Amino acid sequence: MSGDAPARPATAPRPQPSRAEKSAARRAAILKAALDEFCEKGFAATRVEDVAARARVAKGTIYLNFKDKQALFEELIRSTLGAHIARLEAVRIENGQRMRDTIEAIGLPMIEAARTGRLGELMRLMIAESGRFPHLAEFYYHEVLARAMSAIRRLAREAVREGELAGEQLERFPQIIGAPVVVTLLWTTLFDKFAPLDSRGLLQAYLDLVFRQDAPKDKHPKGTRSGSRRIESRPSTVRNS
Amino acid sequence: MSGDAPARPATAPRPQPSRAEKSAARRAAILKAALDEFCEKGFAATRVEDVAARARVAKGTIYLNFKDKQALFEELIRSTLGAHIARLEAVRIENGQRMRDTIEAIGLPMIEAARTGRLGELMRLMIAESGRFPHLAEFYYHEVLARAMSAIRRLAREAVREGELAGEQLERFPQIIGAPVVVTLLWTTLFDKFAPLDSRGLLQAYLDLVFRQDAPKDKHPKGTRSGSRRIESRPSTVRNS
DNA sequence: AACTTTTGACTGACTGGTCAGCCATTTTTC
DNA sequence: GAAAAATGGCTGACCAGTCAGTCAAAAGTT
Numbered sequence: 376m377s378g379d380a381p382a383r384p385a386t387a388p389r390p391q392p393s394r395a396e397k398s399a400a401r402r403a404a405i406l407k408a409a410l411d412e413f414c415e416k417g418f419a420a421t422r423v424e425d426v427a428a429r430a431r432v433a434k435g436t437i438y439l440n441f442k443d444k445q446a447l448f449e450e451l452i453r454s455t456l457g458a459h460i461a462r463l464e465a466v467r468i469e470n471g472q473r474m475r476d477t478i479e480a481i482g483l484p485m486i487e488a489a490r491t492g493r494l495g496e497l498m499r500l501m502i503a504e505s506g507r508f509p510h511l512a513e514f515y516y517h518e519v520l521a522r523a524m525s526a527i528r529r530l531a532r533e534a535v536r537e538g539e540l541a542g543e544q545l546e547r548f549p550q551i552i553g554a555p556v557v558v559t560l561l562w563t564t565l566f567d568k569f570a571p572l573d574s575r576g577l578l579q580a581y582l583d584l585v586f587r588q589d590a591p592k593d594k595h596p597k598g599t600r601s602g603s604r605r606i607e608s609r610p611s612t613v614r615n616s
Numbered sequence: 617m618s619g620d621a622p623a624r625p626a627t628a629p630r631p632q633p634s635r636a637e638k639s640a641a642r643r644a645a646i647l648k649a650a651l652d653e654f655c656e657k658g659f660a661a662t663r664v665e666d667v668a669a670r671a672r673v674a675k676g677t678i679y680l681n682f683k684d685k686q687a688l689f690e691e692l693i694r695s696t697l698g699a700h701i702a703r704l705e706a707v708r709i710e711n712g713q714r715m716r717d718t719i720e721a722i723g724l725p726m727i728e729a730a731r732t733g734r735l736g737e738l739m740r741l742m743i744a745e746s747g748r749f750p751h752l753a754e755f756y757y758h759e760v761l762a763r764a765m766s767a768i769r770r771l772a773r774e775a776v777r778e779g780e781l782a783g784e785q786l787e788r789f790p791q792i793i794g795a796p797v798v799v800t801l802l803w804t805t806l807f808d809k810f811a812p813l814d815s816r817g818l819l820q821a822y823l824d825l826v827f828r829q830d831a832p833k834d835k836h837p838k839g840t841r842s843g844s845r846r847i848e849s850r851p852s853t854v855r856n857s
Numbered sequence: 858a859a860c861t862t863t864t865g866a867c868t869g870a871c872t873g874g875t876c877a878g879c880c881a882t883t884t885t886t887c
Numbered sequence: 888g889a890a891a892a893a894t895g896g897c898t899g900a901c902c903a904g905t906c907a908g909t910c911a912a913a914a915g916t917t
Contacts (some may be wrong), residue, residue, distance in 0.1 A: 415747065417744065677895080
């Protein structure tokens with residue numbers, strides 16, 4: 376990381392990829408190929424040879440980068456999840472923003488990622504294989520779920536204080552917030568072919584239901600500075616299909 | 617099935633199981649063993665020999681009853697789901713009962729079945745393998761989900777009319793009702809070991825949230841005969857843990 | 858700079874083991 | 888004792904992981 380390659384022409388972007396560069400690129404290619412293959416066939420039914428072929432690499436090369444098939448799989452999950460965790464943590468939870476909007480800002484991209492990317496299938500993979508890799512489930516719980524749960528708890532507590540929420544249900548069971556996203560992700564990957572689902576419609580409907588603006592009960596109407604944008608009253612009515 | 621065994625002593629309950637009886641018993645034993653094995657290891661990693669051993673049967677016997685491993689698997693899913701469908705359809709949907717109670721009557725046993733039985737794992741199996749057996753997903757959709765969805769739709773329409781529900785969200789997206797159960801089932805099988813979840817508490821909290829008895833709006837107070845038991849006001853408040 | 862030596866990433870044929878499905882033989886049933 | 892059912896050893900395919908050999912890039916030499 377000191378001075379790059381010794382004498383790079385600087386005009387041509389990548390004239391001679393150094394050995395290290397090529398190696399890193401290969402490793403990435405292998406992980407990408409592994410993601411595709413494992414998603415398609417699951418752990419047991421995936422052949423290391425096929426991963427190699429898809430990565431345009433010889434089988435042996437995989438064993439230079441990963442101890443064995445299982446290590447490849449776990450590394451794959453870890454790195455892919457890592458990317459998603461990073462994305463999630465980049466979502467700024469603005470103080471004073473309505474909880475509903477925050478949830479939407481997190482949920483909609485995930486729903487989208489299930490259609491365009493591999494998020495849904497990754498989730499399916501986790502569910503499918505966590506029986507055989509229990510510490511992956513534990514890793515997932517600690518790195519993702521536990522954090523998400525406590526973040527939701529915090530949001531819910533705030534929302535109750537601000538009058539956006541009525542009961543303490545979400546604080547006690549933050550899982551409830553994740554439920555529609557999980558179900559949508561699963562539906563998309565499993566049944567969408569023959570029973571398409573309007574995912575974002577579902578999420579909207581769900582949030583309309585949970586964040587019903589009932590008697591706003593306006594506990595402390597002291598011009599809460601945090602409630603600056605309490606306006607933005609989206610219609611929130613449901614047009615029937 | 618005509619006249620039982622020719623001369624049964626009538627005192628001993630099962631002195632000579634007929635050939636057909638024994639055969640059926642074996643088939644059942646194989647399916648039971650297959651359920652256990654497939655749930656534990658998934659389709660690809662399960663060995664037919666192990667299923668045979670667990671069923672106290674020789675490997676060849678399995679091939680007398682099922683064309684091959686895949687047929688065994690599909691038959692297993694079909695028959696096990698069949699049992700669950702039967703259980704579900706036995707739930708009488710009483711006219712005039714509150715939707716909340718109906719949902720509870722269906723959801724609680726399912727949650728229980730995830731802990732005591734193999735419902736959660738069966739679901740995991742479906743999710744895991746439906747990639748490789750797409751027509752199983754389709755079967756599941758048509759035999760279970762489509763029916764459930766339309767039943768929920770019907771309930772929701774009724775509930776809106778009776779004033780139990782405010783919006784039409786559940787009618788448009790019946791999946792929303794299934795979401796907490798699905799998530800609970802998954803959580804139970806994946807994370808319960810190191811992050812136990814109060815499943816029924818979650819379901820209660822969820823229903824409290826969705827069926828909030830807001831302004832009862834009492835559209836037609838014409839002494840609705842269907843609302844006979846509109847009393848039964850459970851506290852529905854949440855004691856904080 | 859040209860030429861030589863060293864390094865280690867990469868390859869793919871090979872091995873040892875596993876397992877689905879078959880079928881010749883044995884056991885059970887009637 | 889004939890027919891049906893059950894058995895379990897066998898086979899051929901398949902595949903994870905290995906390793907001796909190759910070669911391009913890096914380091915060293917003149």
